[in-house]
Amino acid sequence: MNGRPKIGVYICHCGINIAHTVDVDEVVKFASTLPDVIVARDYRYMCSDPGQALIVEDINNMGLNRVVVASCSPRMHEPTFRKTLITAGLNPYFLEMANIREQCSWVHEDKIAGTEKAKRLVESAVVKVRRLEPLEVKEVDVEPSALIIGAGIAGIQAALDIADAGFKVYLVEKTPSVGGHMAQLDKTFPTLDCSACILTPKMVDVANHPNIELLTYSQVEDISGYVGNFEVKVRKKSRFVDVDKCTGCGACAEVCRQAGRIPNEFDEGLGMRGAIYIPFPQAVPAKYTIDKENCLFLSRGKCGESPKCQEACEAGAINFELQDEIVEFKVGTIIVATGFDIFDARKKPEYAYGVYDNVVNALEFERLVSASGPTGGNVVIPQRGKKKKKKEDEEELGPVIPKNITFIQCVGSRDKSVGNEYCSRVCCMYTAKQAHLVKDKIPDAEITIFYMDVRAFGKGYEEFYDRVRREGIRYIRGNPSEIFKRGDKLVVKAEDTLTATPLEHETDMVVLSVGLEPRSDRREIIDILKLSSSPDLFYLEAHPKLRPVDTATDGIFLAGCCQGPKDIPDAVGQAKGAASAAMILLASGKVKVEAQTSVVDEATCRGCGFCVEVCPYSAIELVEINRAGWPVMVARVNEALCKGCGACSAACLSGSIQQRSFRDTQILPQIEVLGVK
């Protein structure tokens, strides 16, 4: 070490953010009395250029070898001040910060108490910095490839950007096709672009891109490693169809004994499929999949005399012996783009969703208005869960065209009773769009929209909302309380809150504008990647404003609705942001790894192996060394694997294994000064 510690203490006013509850002058006076403190200064904004220059000058002029900055949280500006030390030629780990803003001035109103606490925190930082040691920042190579989990529009966009930049991308999608929710949509607001028309070219691009390896019907099983060097294990579920042979002709689906009996997930259960199926005509890859739960041969071992699909397949692609395959590969960075679930309207029983066929949710309605949907784009009352009808039946009854359609917004959003306090951001606009589409298809339909507020915040949104209102669509401000049946009509009971009039509104069909929710399987990724969640249970970004696509874990980024509800432009924007963040790592090819790792004093280690057992990363092993002529076992840390959690230090009986920057000898002095009354 650089001889006797010579400490400089720098106390920030942060404008008045700190100064209004902390008497900065008093803290400066106090700090200058602390042992080994050569200089203590204050400045309005320590993080500004002149603030940092002040530190650099003192280091150069006074020969400081330790720096304490008392300002905001180290989670905010520790990297800034580490760089300041580097500028002055000092090892960046000779820095300690005292958090007197987030954890002091902002949370205490009493200036005396605030000042007292600030003094203690500064003292704690001073006694720690005296004992800090220089650390070496190591760099490791970054594997020039990315993993993207989820192939909705966000995952697709991120994959294309990274692949176009020349890096390898593994795009993993759980379902048999890429596309996600966007593929289910008919038109997109506010431009009324056909969703499929703008999405399918991108879907085809990801399938054909030489840098993208597409793993559909696959699930990430395990990820280990660290930024730059993640090891990924993916399970490719068996489709029981040899994708190399399958031509996508569809002869198998036509003859499947289950054809038309199984609700198609892509059509939200309004259309039917067989056990061998392709989710939708433009699916990518255009390969068939056998759903083993519903396939008679796979679930019961017998399908008539023999499976018809196998006979029908001229390419000989169907193979019931195919097994799941485990694929392993290394990537440098990961983007999570797992998307959302829609709110289950059954959680609002007053709206009778699931009770009446003519109460549908917005995604079902999207399939009903879609030309590629189960009704060919005709808006009719769906015959839910009913098997394919015989032709005669259909002729007899005919489809029922609703002439009066009612939309209810904010179903499952802005609603504490179902636990979703947030606004889902897309429902106002998709409702306006769906209302417009109905007007297009059934010009004489009467359309009513019940709303709480209309939030038309995006580019062109307000204009679109205005246009829809002018099309003769009635907006009623009020949150309906109940839906019930009267004769063959549905009755929506509500209050028009603008005129304070209770009303009962008769209608043929109700569309519930359901909100967006975190995926029900969100924990799978949390367990694998150790992501945090926000209170709304979407994945948590590293900083809500300044690091919106980063996670707390280096090298892992978020894109799309897994981080919170988003419309398509925002999801694409965030995907491009995440791709760019990932490419910074990939393009630089190097990344700095944790320096605050653990280290063993081999002279005192007795080789008990407790640390080996507690290490979550298997970074410690016992090795034999020669101690004064005797072979003994001691622990040794693999620094590339050590993540610096310090669990080993707490477990060590002799104190021989210590985490750098968090050594016993560095924490105990803090305890000593903070414990004193």
Place this chain on the structure above:
Amino acid sequence: MAEETREGFEPNIVAFLCNWCSYAGADLAGTSRIQYPSNVRVIRVMCTGRVNPLFVMNALQQGADGVLVSGCHPGDCHYMQGNYYARRRFTLMRNFLEYLGVDPARVRMSWVSASEGSKWKEVIEEVVEGVKAVGPMDQFKRRQLNW
């Protein structure tokens, strides 16, 4: 006499917070300007798994009236298992405190995530109230720590 000392008694509490969840949660309380008592002084560690139970004893020995250890919720540890280690250690530690005649209410463990600024305030208020009820810690003789 004892009752008198408790009157107006402001306990001094040392808290060990993990960098990823509770320290971030405490920062969020600050960003959200949530006000809470100033009795708690924080030592940042990367993970609650780093907190040696002896740190807790040392803090009490130095005169702290209470100790708080706060980390990520079970299952959310940034280092996978650290908070489980901490939980096991502190469950055992409570028995040890009782054995020593120290009221286990002085030592508290909590889970506060990076998004739970308001929970952090609640935890602080509970800890401060709890330690106030127990009274000042004067059972140990203060001695220079051996570091």
